[in-house]
Amino acid sequence: MAHLTIKEIGVIKYVDIDLNKINVIIGPQSSGKSTICKIACYCAWVEKKISLVQDFVYFMKDHNFYKELVTFHKLAGYFMDESFFEYETDVIKFSYLHKNGNAEFEWKDRYGYKQNQIAYIPSERNLISAIDNWFEVKFKDNNIRNFMIDWEDARKVYTREDPLSILKLGVQYYFDGATRKDLVIVDDNGTTLDLTNTSSGLQSLIPLEVVSQYLTNYIFAIDGSNSVQDKSSANFFRQRVYEELFEVKEINFPSEGLFVDRSLDDGIKLFRSKEDYDRYNKTINRMLYIQYTKLFIEEPEQNIFPETQRDFLYSILELMKSKEDNSLFITTHSPYILYALNNCIMGFWVKNKMPLDEQKELLSLPAWIDPALVSVYEITDEGILKSILTEKTKLIGKHYFNRVRNGMMDEYYDMLDYLEIDEDEK
Amino acid sequence: MNTMICWTIWRLMKMRSRIETLLPKDKHRIENLNYEEVYIADWKDVDSTRGVEATSYPPEINSVCLHNNNQVHIVFDAFADNALPINKGVHNKQCECVLFPLANDDCNWVLFIETKYARNSEFAFRKEHDYPSCMVNQIIETVDYFRRRSIIEENRLVHALVSFPNLADDYNDRLFDALEGSELSVDSIKLKYKIAIRGSNSAIVISDKRIKLKGDS
Numbered sequence: 082m083a084h085l086t087i088k089e090i091g092v093i094k095y096v097d098i099d100l101n102k103i104n105v106i107i108g109p110q111s112s113g114k115s116t117i118c119k120i121a122c123y124c125a126w127v128e129k130k131i132s133l134v135q136d137f138v139y140f141m142k143d144h145n146f147y148k149e150l151v152t153f154h155k156l157a158g159y160f161m162d163e164s165f166f167e168y169e170t171d172v173i174k175f176s177y178l179h180k181n182g183n184a185e186f187e188w189k190d191r192y193g194y195k196q197n198q199i200a201y202i203p204s205e206r207n208l209i210s211a212i213d214n215w216f217e218v219k220f221k222d223n224n225i226r227n228f229m230i231d232w233e234d235a236r237k238v239y240t241r242e243d244p245l246s247i248l249k250l251g252v253q254y255y256f257d258g259a260t261r262k263d264l265v266i267v268d269d270n271g272t273t274l275d276l277t278n279t280s281s282g283l284q285s286l287i288p289l290e291v292v293s294q295y296l297t298n299y300i301f302a303i304d305g306s307n308s309v310q311d312k313s314s315a316n317f318f319r320q321r322v323y324e325e326l327f328e329v330k331e332i333n334f335p336s337e338g339l340f341v342d343r344s345l346d347d348g349i350k351l352f353r354s355k356e357d358y359d360r361y362n363k364t365i366n367r368m369l370y371i372q373y374t375k376l377f378i379e380e381p382e383q384n385i386f387p388e389t390q391r392d393f394l395y396s397i398l399e400l401m402k403s404k405e406d407n408s409l410f411i412t413t414h415s416p417y418i419l420y421a422l423n424n425c426i427m428g429f430w431v432k433n434k435m436p437l438d439e440q441k442e443l444l445s446l447p448a449w450i451d452p453a454l455v456s457v458y459e460i461t462d463e464g465i466l467k468s469i470l471t472e473k474t475k476l477i478g479k480h481y482f483n484r485v486r487n488g489m490m491d492e493y494y495d496m497l498d499y500l501e502i503d504e505d506e507k
Numbered sequence: 508m509n510t511m512i513c514w515t516i517w518r519l520m521k522m523r524s525r526i527e528t529l530l531p532k533d534k535h536r537i538e539n540l541n542y543e544e545v546y547i548a549d550w551k552d553v554d555s556t557r558g559v560e561a562t563s564y565p566p567e568i569n570s571v572c573l574h575n576n577n578q579v580h581i582v583f584d585a586f587a588d589n590a591l592p593i594n595k596g597v598h599n600k601q602c603e604c605v606l607f608p609l610a611n612d613d614c615n616w617v618l619f620i621e622t623k624y625a626r627n628s629e630f631a632f633r634k635e636h637d638y639p640s641c642m643v644n645q646i647i648e649t650v651d652y653f654r655r656r657s658i659i660e661e662n663r664l665v666h667a668l669v670s671f672p673n674l675a676d677d678y679n680d681r682l683f684d685a686l687e688g689s690e691l692s693v694d695s696i697k698l699k700y701k702i703a704i705r706g707s708n709s710a711i712v713i714s715d716k717r718i719k720l721k722g723d724s
Contacts, residue, residue, distance in 0.1 A: 483677035487722030490679065494720050497703045498664055500694060 094464035108460035114412035119154035124168035132194035210284030235295030373406035382415035394421035398448035534590035559585035569672035580609035682706035
């Protein structure tokens, strides 16, 4: 589990959290939700990059660490002298204090990294649905452009012959390679619309679903598609791991027990034992091939009807459960996302008591999740992150929902006193 | 005295006096309060010798709370069982109590409260108890009695809390969802009976003229 600390960045005063499998932050506009999500995503990316090249040099010079963050996640203007963040995993620890200019790094287990796919799905994702020629729009190297790259990779795998069903909406998406069009079959008669002509809800949901499904499902189903390095870089990396951890530097004769690897890619390598050779392969595999996915999603609820928000949440949680290390970070304004998440936690508590036939009637069943794997926070007016899970049940406190609902209802009651409908208007 | 004079005198009487004129002393207990917080609890289930009581401090049992930061002088009238001669319909009982500002003005607020000490949500909303319907109807019938006897004016807006003091969570939606199909929605009650009603355990007294029914959280 990674640990993240943030101080004085944008409106965020203080954050000190363990990043869980499922992380949800709710809060109003401009409360700093996305800042936390972006920094968490950036830290995961820095860890990945450093683990692949096995050094910190790039991030320790020319303010690259800061520049990469503010460019990619559009955070220019969020930093002041005291701005600070720190990220720590089993592999690495690094921190950044803005007045010092550069980050500090420390290995904890430099060969302990487990390779993963990181995707940031920004709130601007609808661009690719709404604008026909989105690929002609020039963006800086930021999270929107990166999402477009993910989208380009993802959409190609869903064809007319093998489309992607979008939740339970009776709608299917596919990419037509010949015309390079995103098409949506919207009914049983096969009525097909260009994605740009579909409803705003579908324009929001389809990019989200296509990229999420691709990154958590498809890339693991297709053999060989999940290597993160080209061949020569991979060979360099293999050599480095071999030399650091497994190389046999002295051979004493008789040399019985030595194991020789003659694979062409690696050249000839000598190991002390078959066990060492297996460990070497496991290390290489773990570090070079994607093992799991980390998704960071801004406001999945955009333009989506509450029941569809619920279905999306169930679907994404089911995807997250498909691999032990998959993780999800969501920012949201929507209590419906939290209601759905609460159902998934509640399911965990009742699964041994509730009759199976009754469980099967519930849409949330495949998404039921151990509450220990879920963290849900709100941002206070003071810019501090506060858990809204109750201590005992780890369910989202009714108190929170009540406060949100009453905030709306109080106004209704303030006006109810004056409600009069003339007979003519009835 | 002719009817017109009687009516004028009646109109000049304070609301408290009208109630005292109509209800026998043993059927209700009326008192003036100006607490910053008014806690209203029904002790009947705990102690059969006691009824609905108002205190300035949280009582030992759960209660309804009126936040009265401006210390508006309030009249609190708690009804004994069967205090009002209401005998129409299925739910022929009045509610627990009524509160209103001591100052006499037809524009002042009037708050009726009905409580049920259901121990949990499941019990409160168990179909066979039919609490939501009973509670709302008790309010409607009590208000109707007050109007018929001219304690309050026919068209005067009144407020009402239907309260489950033992439930900490907001139950307003659930309470009125349970009445679906009975034409007893919040807005229909307001339009038809001129009662602004909310399922809640608290209200805020702003002034003689204003009271806000508050959601629980």
